[in-house]
Amino acid sequence: MKVMVVGSGGREHALAWKIRQSPLVSEVFVLPGNPGMEAVATRLPGDPKDIASLVHAAEDRAIDLTVIGPEDPLALGVVDTFTGRGLTIFGPTAAAAALESSKVFAKDLMREHGLPTADYRVFETPEEARAFVAARPEGPVVVKADGLSAGKGVAVAPGKAEALAAIEEIMVLKTFGTSGRRVVVEEFLTGEELSVLALADGQDVLVLGAAQDHKQVYDGDRGPNTGGMGAFSPVPAYTPEVARAVEERILRPAVRAMAAAGRPFRGTLFAGLMLTADGPKVLEFNARFGDPETQVVLPRLRCDLVPLLLAAAHGSLTGLRVVVSSEAAVCVIMASSGYPGPYEKGLPIEGLVEAAAAGATVFHAGTARDAAGQLVTSGGRVLGVMAFGADVAAARARAYSAVGKISFKGTHYRRDIGNRRWA
Numbered sequence: 280m281k282v283m284v285v286g287s288g289g290r291e292h293a294l295a296w297k298i299r300q301s302p303l304v305s306e307v308f309v310l311p312g313n314p315g316m317e318a319v320a321t322r323l324p325g326d327p328k329d330i331a332s333l334v335h336a337a338e339d340r341a342i343d344l345t346v347i348g349p350e351d352p353l354a355l356g357v358v359d360t361f362t363g364r365g366l367t368i369f370g371p372t373a374a375a376a377a378l379e380s381s382k383v384f385a386k387d388l389m390r391e392h393g394l395p396t397a398d399y400r401v402f403e404t405p406e407e408a409r410a411f412v413a414a415r416p417e418g419p420v421v422v423k424a425d426g427l428s429a430g431k432g433v434a435v436a437p438g439k440a441e442a443l444a445a446i447e448e449i450m451v452l453k454t455f456g457t458s459g460r461r462v463v464v465e466e467f468l469t470g471e472e473l474s475v476l477a478l479a480d481g482q483d484v485l486v487l488g489a490a491q492d493h494k495q496v497y498d499g500d501r502g503p504n505t506g507g508m509g510a511f512s513p514v515p516a517y518t519p520e521v522a523r524a525v526e527e528r529i530l531r532p533a534v535r536a537m538a539a540a541g542r543p544f545r546g547t548l549f550a551g552l553m554l555t556a557d558g559p560k561v562l563e564f565n566a567r568f569g570d571p572e573t574q575v576v577l578p579r580l581r582c583d584l585v586p587l588l589l590a591a592a593h594g595s596l597t598g599l600r601v602v603v604s605s606e607a608a609v610c611v612i613m614a615s616s617g618y619p620g621p622y623e624k625g626l627p628i629e630g631l632v633e634a635a636a637a638g639a640t641v642f643h644a645g646t647a648r649d650a651a652g653q654l655v656t657s658g659g660r661v662l663g664v665m666a667f668g669a670d671v672a673a674a675r676a677r678a679y680s681a682v683g684k685i686s687f688k689g690t691h692y693r694r695d696i697g698n699r700r701w702a
């Protein structure tokens with residue numbers, strides 16, 4: 280069968296790489312992909328946000344299964360459109376993708392169905408939001424824009440002044456456009472944060488694994504937030520007891536709640552969790568694979584991913600199993616100097632062959648070829664260098680030895696991925 284992966288980052292490279300290993304698959308296409316994916320897939324032109332270009336590609340190439348990487352096409356209804364045309368696609372409908380694309384919808388659903396999450400209030404005007412924050416005791420609080428905001432619509436405010444500033448930015452300055460028409464103001468939770476990736480078929484869930492990522496740009500979780508500077512799996516805090524609680528109190532109830540709401544959820548159910556003193560609580564749900572969590576969760580699978588994706592798309596995960604390696608995986612992101620602020624592009628990248636020889640798999644995120652065919656940087660996050668090891672420490676050592684072989688001007692990476700001893 281022919282599979283098409285939509286997107287162009289490290290997550291999509293990991294998906295295409297894993298899907299290519301399936302004996303069921305004769306050819307993988309990526310739209311638009313990146314140069315790193317050329318080793319495992321054929322690139323197709325198109326824009327993930329232009330649903331018509333995706334339909335055209337799928338019909339033109341007689342694609343048997345389409346897998347969507349990023350959230351925007353899901354929220355735009357790509358799954359509805361494909362399904363309406365009889366095309367098989369893995370992912371939630373627009374109505375189901377609201378679990379990610381509207382934090383208000385997700386919070387209200389969780390409250391209605393008793394899923395553990397931070398206490399919250401929803402506000403439709405800045406006046407009401409300000410009045411609520413002003414009347415609270417001083418202390419940390421979290422302000423979230425309702426809609427998709429490219430990971431920038433959440434402010435963890437240490438005090439009232441910062442919370443008021445966030446309300447201003449979201450609702451008055453409208454930095455995130457219509458995503459900021461409503462805000463969620465929620466209780467600040469403390470504990471260890473982790474992500475759980477699962478597949479859902481509308482009724483059932485199958486957990487693929489848990490990972491932790493490192494969002495801030497500098498070592499020791501300092502500096503501004505990024506799309507993610509690295510990730511590792513397994514997560515020591517994700518014990519069998521925690522895993523059971525997450526599945527029974529969060530993932531299954533979420534899928535049941537979505538079905539009851541008339542929005543059966545098929546696709547990747549990604550739970551951002553805080554392990555609080557009162558047990559795991561939901562920070563948010565995402566309706567797609569996480570980046571860079573996918574780059575450590577998929578490599579650890581010792582089973583074929585494609586039958587699972589097909590089963591999720593067709594509503595029949597029941598009875599299927601996931602086989603996960605006992606080995607750990609660590610992925611270190613190599614970023615452009617200046618990221619997440621402005622950065623230079625077009626810088627030549629060297630050393631990828633040596634990095635592979637050092638035992639790593641390099642997932643491309645922001646790379647391109649220049650006119651001469653030389654591989655160059657083209658984004659903030661450039662590469663994700665993933666390696667296995669007997670444990671996280673061994674995987675980390677191998678990943679960093681491969682990182683040391685790769686160079687481009689001004690490369691920046693964190694030295695402490697998979698090492699939370701400073702925490």
Ligand SMILES: Nc1ncnc2c1ncn2[C@@H]1O[C@H](COP(=O)(O)OP(=O)(O)O)[C@@H](O)[C@H]1O
Pocket residue numbers: 397421423429430431432433435465466467468469472551562563
């Ligand atoms: N209630 C909360 N308490 C403490 N930290 C939070 C809370 N909600 C979110 N955060 C922090 O903010 C980050 C982003 O929030 P999240 O809800 O995941 O939004 P998004 O990923 O859409 O930006 C989380 O990864 C977490 O570190």
Ligand SMILES: [Mg+2]
Pocket residue numbers: 551563
């Ligand atoms: Mg998040």
